[in-house]
Amino acid sequence: MSTERMERCCGGEVPLLLKGGRIFDGERFLDGVTDVLLEDGRVRALGKDLPSPEGAKELQLAGLLVCPGFIDLHGHFRDPGQTWCEDLVSGSLAAAAGGYAVAVAMPNTLPPLDNDALVRDVIERGRRAGGARILPAGCVSKERKGEEMAELAAMADAGAVFFTDDGAPVLRARLLRNALLYTKDLGVRVLEHPEEKDLTKSAQVTEGRCSALSGMRGFPISAEVLGVLRALVLARETNCAVHLTHVSTAAALEAIRAAKADGVEVTCDVTPHHLVLSEEDVLRSNLHAAFKVNPPLRSTADRDALWRGIADGTVDAIATDHAPWHEDEKDLPFQEANFGIASYECAVGAVLDYRRNAEPEVPLERLLALWTSRPGALLPQSAAFPGRLAEGLPAHVTVVDPESAFRVDPALWRSKARITPYKGRHFTGRPVLTVVAGKIVFSALEGGAVRV
Amino acid sequence: MSWMHRHLLDVDALSRPEMELLLDQAVHMEDLLDRPIKKVPALRGKLVVNLFFEPSTRTRVSFELAEKFLGADVVNWAASGSSTSKGETLRDTAWTLEAMGADAVVVRHGMPGVPWYLREKLRKASVFNAGDGAHAHPTQALLDVYTVWKHCNRSLDGLRVAIVGDVLHSRVVRSDVQAFRLLGAEVVLAGPRTLMPLETDALGAVYEPDPVKAVEGADAVYLLRIQKERALEGLYPTDDEYHRRWGADEELMARAKKGAFVMHPGPINRGVEIASAVADGPNSLILDQVRSGVAVRMALLYLCMGGMEA
Known part of the structure; x- marks a missing residue:
């Protein structure tokens, strides 16, 4: 596989439109901005009511924090x-x-x-x-x-x-x-x-x-x-x-x-x-x-x-x-x-x-x-991980649901570790979506809602 | 008042009434030791494993006598020379003992927390802590309070106990402070600062740097064993200097209350933490502690292993 094709299949994917969230740019929450468009591994646009480009995947993120x-x-x-x-x-x-x-x-x-x-x-x-x-x-x-x-x-x-x-x-x-x-x-x-x-x-x-x-x-x-x-x-x-x-x-x-x-x-x-x-x-x-x-x-x-x-x-x-x-x-x-x-x-x-x-x-x-x-x-x-969200920067995004409650169960972990001091603890607030270079690498979202 | 415990890991699990119940029970057990036939069938058919990962003569023999006088079947699992030295994990040792049908495991280990670890791994056997690291030694504490208690009309309220020596490395002192305080005694700690934890307050006792002040007015003076290798580690210069400043001789004991008891968990280092004249003197309870140890351990095993319903 050529490097170029590899980049396309691993990085590019379809455009991703993250809609309706609270946008945190790395330093502060942005006023009047609710949407982030990721395309070709970059942040294409930040704004309100952004139009969905052809073939884009749209995620409704009301109540969630959209972060670098x-x-x-x-x-x-x-x-x-x-x-x-x-x-x-x-x-x-x-x-x-x-x-x-x-x-x-x-x-x-x-x-x-x-x-x-x-x-x-x-x-x-x-x-x-x-x-x-x-x-x-x-x-x-x-x-x-x-x-x-x-x-x-x-x-x-x-x-x-x-x-x-x-x-x-x-x-x-x-x-x-x-x-x-x-x-x-x-x-x-x-x-x-x-x-x-x-x-x-x-x-x-x-x-x-x-x-x-x-x-x-x-x-x-x-x-x-x-x-x-x-x-x-x-x-x-x-x-x-x-x-x-x-x-x-x-x-x-x-x-x-x-x-x-x-x-x-x-x-x-x-x-x-x-x-x-x-x-x-x-x-x-x-x-x-x-x-x-x-x-x-x-x-x-x-x-x-x-x-x-x-x-x-x-x-x-x-x-x-x-x-x-x-x-x-x-x-x-x-x-x-x-x-x-x-x-x-x-x-x-x-x-x-x-x-x-x-x-x-x-x-x-x-x-x-x-x-x-x-x-x-x-x-x-x-x-190329600046920890910021701005037009033109790499499309790395973490979405946090501040209200999602979960119980720590290491038996379900992707990590091979099974022993942790947090075992059985109940926490509220967690990341529900992780995007690296425009590609979703983790999602706990289902149809726009947080999967329990 | 009924007894709710299957295990004994440390003194802090016990309430004052529970402790007093156990001491009362120990009185009956001590009576047994004077009989021509010392054996009762309270634990007949029960298998008790003494699992000792560290050499210990007195505690192991004391437990073994207690188990035998109660009629239990006893196995001494000397962990050096058995599977542990072949690299078996403690988890596997625990499961092996259970598969053999152990009803109780008495454990001595150099690492703190091991008795708790075993309790978590064992489904049905009782666990008794016979000393874990420098953490806890609850049966020593029980026998210590029992010994004083029976000599003081069964009450320790308002007594002053001075514990002198190597607090830092002592498993005895942590449990003893809890036990004496639970029964209303006050505890003062003394010894070189290099043999004290930085936060002595955490132990629930007052640290008094001056040994003379520490024993001033004490009802009992409890000497901790000084291991000679501590001098080599640079924690104090020489045994001789230790003895002159911290060792219990007649001069130091003269500062305590008249007739104050002298105690020691053993084995004693004559001429280091204790002078022979004091160890062998009229107020020494050291051998009484040994005898009490058997009675207290009998009481404990009896209460925890279903003796009450027998």
Whole structure:
């Protein structure tokens, strides 16, 4: 099949006219605009009462929020190497079903994604997966060992959208510093997992109530703060950008807030589970391994501080850190189980539901921007996921039904993961349609109505 | 007052009346220990498996005696040297035990939460926590409160208990604080800060950095075992320094109430957390704790395994 035909059958499709929704352009809801026309993989028009072109598919979306395709900056696909846990196809379909048009794949696979050939392989197979587009991050270090720099420029050319040794911080401060400098002109950011490993040896849960009451070793708050401070100091000194992922403590967020105010080019994301759950859930579960994650679930005060960070703009993205494992790695006593929470298919709902019930003072626009324009600004421009809706931009769309209630049942997931702390939870609000490059990759709509 | 529990995973499952029912029951069981024939048929025909993933002599033997005195069939499943070391998961071990017809599983494991995990996997067997990680050790707590309770006219209300030692790594202290408080006693914790959780308040007790102040006016002083490898981890410098500052000697005990009880979960390190003169002194309840342990475990097994209807 020629490339051109491939593009046509995978991208083009029939024109799609999304009618009657509330249109969110990535920053705000648009007044007087209700319709979006997608054609040839692009946003053709935004307006009111748009005429339906010949052969177009029309969807009635009254009461629904029409947004730029959601962007997830942090997920684990376990492919290559651990495909019994997840693979690019199951992960891509799961992400799409969770409302994500694009998902960034972390490079801590087996072998690690530390070269351009593997980066190309993930992009190519991800494109054929049929759900969310998958854009890989490459390792900062060769074999993800934290010692020598990987071929960062070659991976940037191949389409890597971040550099990270995620799962762990970049081991050597010197390597992190050099990586910041080396990548500054590549247009690809370093995404750092902030953790001072010397303080977290055999840690299982957050230090505080949870470690005191469970008797397990705690991850001290200081371990995350030191990781954050190291990155901030190096970014300031080199005048380079850095992205800090899954920030989970009030103290770390405060350090980032201060650095931003000081002009350091730092950005950060927080996870849905740190926004919705806390150490109290770990204790209430009687130490169930579904709640085991790194960074660990923190205090309720930390959770509330993350919401304040969203409210004041310190937080730049909500990223899932979707970390699927097979039962064999997760249906175990807490200390034996792997770290990680699988959440693609319920993460947006969990956050929307929490906002609805716990009423943090966060306007809906601000929250939606953290899945769209704000993370979109952190991806290289060539990735073509700007997280915005405007004429001429790529036709990536996520439609959210703020009133649709659902129960989390991992038995029905497209993801291979079956263990999640959200199992059995009831949430209100969820994505019901995901469109990538003009093509519907997930729909819970039936005849214009939301299928229950 | 009836007994509603099939399992015992931690003390917080019990209300004060339930705890008192259990202590009353333990008195009857202790009477049995003085008889020439110690055996009663309360659990005849029941299969109890002692599933110990960690070496433990006293707790295992104490449970085993309790089970045997009640007439149960007892199997000791030493997990090292059996299938677990061949890589069998705990889930499969649980299902195997159930397939063999276990009516109860007494579990000791180095990882917190394992007894809860087993309860979730087992459909019909009772689960008893014989110590999980540094998390909980409810039968130790029950025997500890029982020992003091019977020496104090069956009431702990208003008593002051000082627990001194390695709180951070202790499974005993978490359950003991709950049990003493449930019966109306007040608990003070002492020991080096490096052997304390950062948030001692979460445990429900007050931390007193000065060991002398901690035992001041105490009705009972409970010493926790110091594992010698903690010094190698850099948590305190030497056993000698530990003993001089935190160890219970006659000088420290003189600050407690006159006749204050001395307690220890065992095995004791003479010359580290406790001086021999104190361990072997007239106020030491250490051996009484051992005897109480059998009686309390008998009472617990009897109540949880349908003894009431027999």
